[in-house]
Amino acid sequence: MTERMSARQAIAFLTGATPQGAPVAFTELPAPKDTSAPDGPLGWQGYDESRARAAARTGEDESVICGTARVGGTEAVLISFEFGYLGGSLGERTGDRLEAAYTHARERRLPVVSLIATGGSRMQEGMLALLQLQRVAGQSALTRAAGLPQIAVVRDPTTGGGWATLGAGADVILALPGAQIGFAGSRVRPPDADPYAYTAEAQLTAGHIDAVVAPEELRDTVGRWLALLTGGIAGAGAGPVPAAEPPAALGRAAPPATGWDAVTLARDPRRPRAEAYLEAYFTTRESVNGDRAGGTDPGTLCGFGTRDGRTVAYAAQCGTATLPAGYRTAARLIRLADRLGLPVLTLIDTPGAANDAEAEHAGAGAAIADLFAAVATARVPVTSLLIGEGGSGGALALAAPGNTWATPDSYFSVIAPELATAILKRPPEETRATAGQLKVRPQDLVSLGAIRGIVPVAGA
Numbered sequence: 094m095t096e097r098m099s100a101r102q103a104i105a106f107l108t109g110a111t112p113q114g115a116p117v118a119f120t121e122l123p124a125p126k127d128t129s130a131p132d133g134p135l136g137w138q139g140y141d142e143s144r145a146r147a148a149a150r151t152g153e154d155e156s157v158i159c160g161t162a163r164v165g166g167t168e169a170v171l172i173s174f175e176f177g178y179l180g181g182s183l184g185e186r187t188g189d190r191l192e193a194a195y196t197h198a199r200e201r202r203l204p205v206v207s208l209i210a211t212g213g214s215r216m217q218e219g220m221l222a223l224l225q226l227q228r229v230a231g232q233s234a235l236t237r238a239a240g241l242p243q244i245a246v247v248r249d250p251t252t253g254g255g256w257a258t259l260g261a262g263a264d265v266i267l268a269l270p271g272a273q274i275g276f277a278g279s280r281v282r283p284p285d286a287d288p289y290a291y292t293a294e295a296q297l298t299a300g301h302i303d304a305v306v307a308p309e310e311l312r313d314t315v316g317r318w319l320a321l322l323t324g325g326i327a328g329a330g331a332g333p334v335p336a337a338e339p340p341a342a343l344g345r346a347a348p349p350a351t352g353w354d355a356v357t358l359a360r361d362p363r364r365p366r367a368e369a370y371l372e373a374y375f376t377t378r379e380s381v382n383g384d385r386a387g388g389t390d391p392g393t394l395c396g397f398g399t400r401d402g403r404t405v406a407y408a409a410q411c412g413t414a415t416l417p418a419g420y421r422t423a424a425r426l427i428r429l430a431d432r433l434g435l436p437v438l439t440l441i442d443t444p445g446a447a448n449d450a451e452a453e454h455a456g457a458g459a460a461i462a463d464l465f466a467a468v469a470t471a472r473v474p475v476t477s478l479l480i481g482e483g484g485s486g487g488a489l490a491l492a493a494p495g496n497t498w499a500t501p502d503s504y505f506s507v508i509a510p511e512l513a514t515a516i517l518k519r520p521p522e523e524t525r526a527t528a529g530q531l532k533v534r535p536q537d538l539v540s541l542g543a544i545r546g547i548v549p550v551a552g553a
Contacts, residue, residue: 099175124155124189133185153178156179157187157191167204170204172209173208196232214226226258237264244319247267248269252277271292275296300386303383304382321398325404337437339498341373342547344364351534352529356528359481360481367442371398379398381395391411411442414443415445417457442481442482444482444487445486446461468492478498480502483506485506496545504535507531
């Protein structure tokens with residue numbers, strides 16, 4: 094960004110005012126009583142004067158503003174950092190305000206939106222400033238445990254502990270274009286560090302944030318996210334979460350005659366894929382990106398969508414070999430939906446897990462194991478639909494035990510027929526017969542009790 098917005102300008106972008114005007118319907122929370130000693134806890138000479146100059150320059154008496162407002166129809170607690178006040182740094186008074194904001198959110202059952210611009214902990218307060226990170230992380234964890242969503246909007250710059258707590262610890266992370274993001278600030282990085290690695294765009298590519306959003310699009314984007322993520326709050330404690338219904342089939346109407354026919358239909362490049370199913374199933378949707386460990390998988394789509402007026406989380410394979418990052422992203426998505434009380438829909442379509450050396454280096458086994466665990470321990474219902482290839486454990490990891498369905502143009506197998514033929518030391522021409530023996534057809538899967546049923550074709 095060529096010009097940094099102030100804390101109140103950032104709030105105005107969300108609440109509907111012009112950046113030059115006052116935020117619309119923003120109710121600021123009362124600041125906790127200031128009990129700091131002259132020149133702070135360390136008696137840092139000139140610290141009070143620095144704070145006074147910062148206040149005169151910005152019109153604020155601390156580096157953070159906290160309050161409530163409606164964003165796109167959803168009331169939320171807003172936390173906005175003022176970088177002009179001592180670099181948006183965190184001190185004891187900042188921690189007081191953040192704790193009060195999180196407490197207010199839990200008491201009122203409100204989501205939290207953080208508009209972050211900070212250089213990290215305040216040096217003039219020494220270790221007591223650094224300890225505020227533990228305090229903020231604890232408040233965030235309590236809010237997470239309460240089933241309340243947290244959204245971060247990362248402004249320029251967001252570095253140090255502010256990024257490692259409020260930013261990277263949020264459920265959904267959005268960033269402004271060109272924002273500087275990283276644990277290391279610009280003055281403490283290695284001199285030969287690539288500056289691009291610390292940008293919003295690089296963090297998106299690495300799967301550490303979910304989207305880069307232009308300032309003029311913030312209000313609508315955050316509003317959509319708040320509506321989606323709060324879809325389970327109103328019904329919390331009202332009874333079991335209803336399961337998502339499986340989508341109707343978009344492809345072939347009749348089940349295949351033979352096992353090899355099932356394999357051929359599932360591998361047909363003209364067959365509808367996950368994107369078509371998601372588009373037909375949801376009214377609106379927003380995507381989450383990346384595994385938060387440096388990886389993304391374009392062949393795995395994850396996010397939240399609206400179906401018949403309620404929110405459903407989704408994780409969908411797109412017909413390619415699934416990367417470890419795809420499994421980790423899906424597991425992250427399912428655990429988030431579980432915390433928020435939202436049902437999950439998974440779409441299964443993969444020849445199997447990626448099995449090259451790079452995938453093994455990236456922890457394919459551990460990633461698959463973690464997804465199995467996320468599905469198995471989810472307290473919300475998970476509904477799965479096999480829409481194409483179901484290649485062994487790499488596909489099964491995304492399948493809901495007891496609630497998996499199939500389309501007529503799909504198959505599920507313990508192993509690909511070609512590989513089974515090779516392992517059994519049969520000639521290649523026996524692959525078709527092997528497919529039949531494996532009982533991979535949708536109707537075979539129903540007979541075996543491996544799936545619940547075959548979904549009808551849309552419009553039939």
